[in-house]
Amino acid sequence: DEVIIFKPYYPGYLPMITMTYAKPVFVDTSKTNFTITPELLAQYVTDKTKVILICNPSNPSGNVMSREEIEKIVDYVADKDIFILADEIYNELSFVDFTSFASFPKIKDKLIIVNGFSKSHSMTGWRVGYTIFPLEYRKLFVNATLFTLGSPVAVSLAAAESAITKYSDRSHVRKIYQERAEYLYKRLIDLGFEVVKPKGAFYLFVKYTMFSDLDSFEFTMDVLKEVQVALVPGISFGNEGYFRISLIADIPTLGETADRLKKYLDNHKK
Known part of the structure; x- marks a missing residue:
């Protein structure tokens, strides 16, 4: 199985890919002004491609995909058996209008979103995050994380609840x-x-x-x-x-x- 990952990328992605015995396929965006296009993707997608991993807003480049750019990627994968894994951890720190991949229902059966409170509320040490994905895959997620994550610490959950209810405007x-x-x-x-x-x-x-x-x-x-x-x-x-x-x-x-x-x-x- 192949996972498409865009350079420059957050270093933590690579171990997560290789731990599952998948093959990272690197796509360099420095030649396209750090933008992702279907034309660029098409050069790397094969019948082994299972996931396209996108960090938006990007760490480290700070680039933010426009709604039009995201829609083109959504249209590209809509008829393919490929998941989009969207890391939107910096969504609250976008200087321009932010569009989530969740805005496009046509890919809801092949979309995984990861997010958390580390960046939006400066809660890095509290270790609270969340993911959104199709319910049919719940058992697989539980199996994969049961002995590594367990459950969030109660005090961290309380802090996250306070953050999102009292300080939602960032x-x-x-x-x-x-x-x-x-x-x-x-x-x-x-x-x-x-x-x-x-x-x-x-x-x-x-x-x-x-x-x-x-x-x-x-x-x-x-x-x-x-x-x-x-x-x-x-x-x-x-x-x-x-x-x-x-x-x-x-x-x-x-x-x-x-x-x-x-x-x-x-x-x-x-």
Whole structure:
């Protein structure tokens, strides 16, 4: 069985695919401006394809699929025996109008959605998530998770209930991340980096090869040692020549980050 996974991808996907003895099939979206199209998919779908895994909004690129883009993918798989597994964990942190794959009834019998409270309500350590899928597969899901998940901790469930009932409007959080994204995006562009314009989540995915011939692991380690800025190498997400930077810090800290990156670049001019 084959699972289509789009580069750049969240690193946690790969072990979940290989643990089930499925084969990950990588589709690089860096050549299509990080967008997913039926034409691109068609080059990789085979009679062994069982799942198309899509992270929307994307970690690490911050790209968000438009309703039109999603509808084209839905139409493409509608007559195929292929599941869409949609990771929508960042849906509340989309800077543009967000459309869920659940908006299209024609694929409800072949759609699995995963989500949770980690990103929307900053509840990463509480470990509460949920999935939506066709009821006929409930037994399979229970069999697969019974001895790894058990059941959520009661205090975490109570916290999640409070989060979704008392704090369902996340627009102020969205605004904070969007301001940070726009600020750091401009600072890095001014430094000469190529940056994917983020539409959601809280990361920037940055191309650095115009400044260095080092691979992404070596580059990020070098930056860490010299100017104490922590970056994640692009190869962790399947794409060499990039790094991911988080927007969790406030704007003054992000400003210091940009200043330190400028210092690093000034010390390593080609």
